[in-house]
Amino acid sequence: MPKILIIGAGGQIGSELTLKLRDVHGPERVVAADINDKNTDLVNSGIFEIVDAQDYESILNCVKKHDIDTIYLMAAMLSATGEKFPVKAWDLNMDSLFHVLNLAKDNIIKHIFWPSSIAVFGPTTPSKRTPQHTIMEPTTVYGITKQVGERWCEYYHNKYGVDVRSLRYPGIISWKTMPGGGTTDYAVEIYHKAILDKRYASFLSKDTELPMMFMEDAIRATLDIMEAPAETIKIRSSYNLSAISFTPSEISEAIKKHISDFDMSYAPDFRQAIADSWPSSIDDSSARTDWNWAHHFDLEKMTAEMITRLREKYKHSEINS
Ligand code: SER
Secondary structure (H helix, E strand, C coil): CEEEEEEECCCCHHHHHHHHHHHCHHHHHHHECCCCCCCCCHHHHEEEECCCCHHHHHHHHHHHHEEEEEECCCCCCCCHHHHCCCCHHHHHHHHHHHHHHHCCCCCCCCECCEEEEEEEHHCCCCCCCCCCCCCCCCCHHHHHHHHHHHHHHHHHHHHHHHEEEEEEEEECCHHHHHHHHCCCHHHHHHHHHHHHHCCEECCCCCCCCCCEEEHHHHHHHHHHHHHCCCCCCCCCCCCEECEEEEEEHHHHHHCCCCCCCCEEECCCCHHHHHHHHHCEEECCCHHHHHHHHCCCCCCCCCCCHHHHHHHHHHHHHHHHC
């Protein structure tokens, strides 16, 4: 039976996606791949391979060895790190996408999931309830790679019939995994610091509103778009996807309902300019109409879940240390 491969399985979304896909399809059908084998949960819960997303042969060998027909390409360099290493970000994000698109074009694999991002938008985009089709002039390297990637996905679909599906993820928040190198990372760090230190200095200013989503919703959206009948997927660049929007000040108020002496301060850094170029909220009605997307977590519900789970997690690590 053909299998699923997740490239970049050790990352923030990849690691939770892999475990969910193993639950749904069975561990024998889901191959996790990453550039290193540091994530022991992945290595111990099913098939694991070292794969370099920039090396076509490395991906091809893994695909052939395991009879892969579907690839989730989750390897990428995100916005903040991308600004430090623009050429590396371009190379990693584009090489890996072309390798996977070409495998599908050559009929070696059949289906692709590739994440895009709110970073495809820029300062000239309407920032409130940003429409699906609008001005896109991204100013970060990460955003440029995602926008160009979207164009190529649509091109490969129209020209070669490649079944590629994509979502423009907002900032993703989870208690299980940490993000790496993004501008929305503050919204995860803040919960950890709230539990551990009861204080947090935000690298974005008080009123910077950004689109965000709880991981459980993001994973469900990913599984849903991949399971939807092909004819319902009318957008082959990438779908706007939305759940909640909030500012650092609003998330801090939500946390204070659980930790009343939580102390929030603001020390914006270079990531402020990136955040300022992105929308504050997203209109995802195409996803809601075409394949019935609906989010389940708002800020209050997500905050309650984050705080409960992280309290358990840190209590557990204290007991074990
Ligand atoms: N979370 C990403 C970032 O901040 C946005 O897609 O770079």
